[in-house]
Amino acid sequence: MSNVMTWKGYSARIEYDDEDGIFFGQIAGIRDGVGFHADSVAELRTAFHEAVDDYIETCARIGKEPDRSYSGKVMFRLSPDIHRKAAIAAELRGISLNQWAEEVLQAATE
The missing domain is CATH 1.10.1220 (Arc Repressor Mutant)
Known part of the structure; x- marks a missing residue:
C-alpha cells in the first residue's frame, strides 16, 4: 500500500489522524508549507489536487518560482x-x- 499521492508532478505523503478521524498530507519538495485534509480518501484526493492547483496559480500570480531549488550538495553521517x-x-x-x-x-x- 502506498501512502503517497501524485498530481501534476507534485507528491505528498498521506497520513491518518485517528484522534480527529481525518486523512492529511503536505506537498513535498516546495519552499512553502501547503497542507490539506479530508474525511475520506476520495475527498483527500480532491483536496490534494486543489492544493496543488492553488499553489501553482498563486505562485504564477505573484511571480514566484513554485519548486524548491536544490544545490546538489548533501552531507550526512554514516556508521x-x-x-x-x-x-x-x-x-x-x-x-x-x-x-x-x-x-x-x-x-x-x-
Whole structure:
C-alpha cells in the first residue's frame, strides 16, 4: 500500500489522524508549507489536487518560482562500517564514492 499521492508532478505523503478521524498530507519538495485534509480518501484526493492547483496559480500570480531549488550538495553521517563498505564498493567499480552514492541514490528514487 502506498501512502503517497501524485498530481501534476507534485507528491505528498498521506497520513491518518485517528484522534480527529481525518486523512492529511503536505506537498513535498516546495519552499512553502501547503497542507490539506479530508474525511475520506476520495475527498483527500480532491483536496490534494486543489492544493496543488492553488499553489501553482498563486505562485504564477505573484511571480514566484513554485519548486524548491536544490544545490546538489548533501552531507550526512554514516556508521564507520557502512562508510568503509561503500568506499570499497565504489573502489571495486572504479568510481569515486560520490559517483557511487549518486548511482545508488538514483536507483533508490526511481
